[in-house]
Amino acid sequence: PVGEAVAMWRRPNGLEVGQMRVPLGVIGMIYEARPNVTVDAAGLCLKAGNAVVLRGGSEAINSNTAITRVIAQAACQAGIPEGAIEFVDRTEREAAQVLMRLNEYVDVLIPRGGAGLIRTVVETATVPVIETGVGNCHTYVDEFADLEKAGPIIVNAKCQRPGVCNAMETLLVHKAVAPTFLPAIGQQLRERGVEIRGCPQTLKYLPWAKPATEDDWCTEFLDLILAVRVVASLDEALDHIYRYGTRHSESIITENYTNARRFLREVDAAAVYVNASTRFTDGGQFGFGAEIGISTQKLHARGPMGLKELTTIKYIVFGEGQVRE
Structure with missing residues (x-):
């Protein structure tokens, strides 16, 4: 969806104002267990033009490390810049806490896992968080x-x-x-x-x-x-x-x-x-393809998050020499 013009309108002074989809930037994923999240998150983030920093749990550290190595090499061979997929191979809690506070480098965090993990990320992070919530x-x-x-x-x-x-x-x-x-x-x-x-x-x-x-x-x-x-x-x-x-x-x-x-x-x-x-309630069932999680908050995404939810918008403005009076 990157580069898609989602709206365009003309102002009385002749300016054409529009909204274009752009990547969020660098997405940090903090998740537990399931190694499939490693592949899903990396693929979706790259498809939406983002870089991704993956931090999985200790339960599947060896699988996640091996998977990340393979997909990172494949991405480079396909022409994607080196470093677009990064993996934090340290499982101690302090490593995750550092990631949660890297405001200068990380644009958004997406936690996936149990209620305890999600609550910790929401309460600890200074980086903006898209909360994927518990399903009662x-x-x-x-x-x-x-x-x-x-x-x-x-x-x-x-x-x-x-x-x-x-x-x-x-x-x-x-x-x-x-x-x-x-x-x-x-x-x-x-x-x-x-x-x-x-x-x-x-x-x-x-x-x-x-x-x-x-x-x-x-x-x-x-x-x-x-x-x-x-x-x-x-x-x-x-x-x-x-x-x-x-x-x-x-x-x-x-x-x-x-x-x-x-x-x-x-x-x-x-x-x-x-x-x-x-x-x-699933990205595939809703016709999005894969999903990176299901958001239970209202900003900036809600429900199953596919490619569009991993982008934001910027305004594009076409003029012909207009100046503001």
Whole structure:
């Protein structure tokens, strides 16, 4: 997208003013474990015209070192300037802290990992940070839900890949459909090995479930564990999401147009769904190709971050000798 003119307009004095996409500059990636992030981050940053400094965790230091060496050599052979891909091979915390404060050299930091890592980067860094957040995602089954549609969505949102940030962690069910829906969906989830932690009302319909604690409502389990709560209204569901959500991905199952529109309008999250699984919050699924992370903040990017989110804009102005009076 670098060099793309995203807007252009003419002023009354004849000046043509536009916005052009340009690279962010040098991007610092601080991440845990998964060596695939090394390749994804390097490829995306270079494609958007940026240089990248990679700092992976100690869990995969040998793999990350080897991968970076290979892709850096390949990049040079393809004509990319030497040094466009750099890797910090020191795993001690002090090395990461130095990277977080290199304002003169690094334009933005993107942390990827657990809540502890992200919180440390946000609180420690003096370099601007794009926060990729924790996913305490909810699905709300409305009183006007198509229950045959709701079942597969919930099973997918919880079970398809429970250890990722867009998996559902809490299920909210309207009291009008709970007596019918909860025993059925509870059995489906139980057969798939899901441990359910429910509110007192939920335990009436699922006596084998465990009682939910206050901590369960705000926990990203990343496991086959699901918190379940029966709510009296859409208002109560919205209040619960507002209190415990992490502004990642939220979904409503409903055939009621008014409720669907209200949910879309009032839920503060990077991705809000109607009648679909939260598992779709992903750059590939949204048609971006690869992603560098999912931002839960509002500046400068929000949601899955592809190539465009790794650029900024500058103003370009064409004149014919105009001077300001």
